Amino acid sequence: MKHILLFILGIFLTSASFAQQTEKVVSWTVTAKATNADQAEYEISAKAIMQKGYHIWAMDAGGDGSLIATSITMTPDLNWKDKWMANQRPHDENLDFIEGTVFSYNNTVTLTRKFTADKGTKKIKGIITYQSCNESMCLPPEDVPFEVTLP
Numbered sequence: 001m002k003h004i005l006l007f008i009l010g011i012f013l014t015s016a017s018f019a020q021q022t023e024k025v026v027s028w029t030v031t032a033k034a035t036n037a038d039q040a041e042y043e044i045s046a047k048a049i050m051q052k053g054y055h056i057w058a059m060d061a062g063g064d065g066s067l068i069a070t071s072i073t074m075t076p077d078l079n080w081k082d083k084w085m086a087n088q089r090p091h092d093e094n095l096d097f098i099e100g101t102v103f104s105y106n107n108t109v110t111l112t113r114k115f116t117a118d119k120g121t122k123k124i125k126g127i128i129t130y131q132s133c134n135e136s137m138c139l140p141p142e143d144v145p146f147e148v149t150l151p
Contacts, residue, residue, distance in 0.1 A: 025132050025134075026048050026054065026132050026142075027049050028047065028128055028144050029046075029049075030044065030045070030126070030128075030148050031045050031047075032151065034151045037151070039116065040116050040117050040119055040121070042116070043114045044112065044124070045112045046111045046112075047110040048105070048109050048130070049108045050106065054106075054134050055105060055106045055132065056070055056104060057069050057103070057131055058086070059084055060103060061102060062102045063100045068129070068131040068141045070128070070129065070131075071129045072129075073129075075124070075125050076117075076121065076124065078115040078117060081115055081116065082113065083113070084112070085113065086109055087110040087111075088109060090109075091104050091106055104133075122149060123148065123150065125146065126145070126148075127144065127145050128143070129142070129143050129144075130142060
């Protein structure tokens, strides 16, 4: 009986631990809009909403190179007009355990970029890679695949 109780307790603790690790603390919404449909020019936006107390690292996370910066990769290859732009400046701080200033976003951020697509392109796919952290820990990096229909 003692072994059965220990086994059940072990399963419960493992399940609770796994549930905490897979908790979604950041939600993403990706959209595209035409800026000049005749010229196949568009703008893509990726909006992140973070749970209170969490942040994500900026696309240029700074520091000593140990942080996992937010990145967005796309297929098919697109003709980019400029760099990814955020709708706000990142929060900057110096941490005792990382050399150099680090940059992050709290609460919400929208990243946008302009591009041209080949005529006839109807959908684009991509992956957002990011890492979310709070004051006591960082969660494992996550890849969020997305697909957007061009207007």
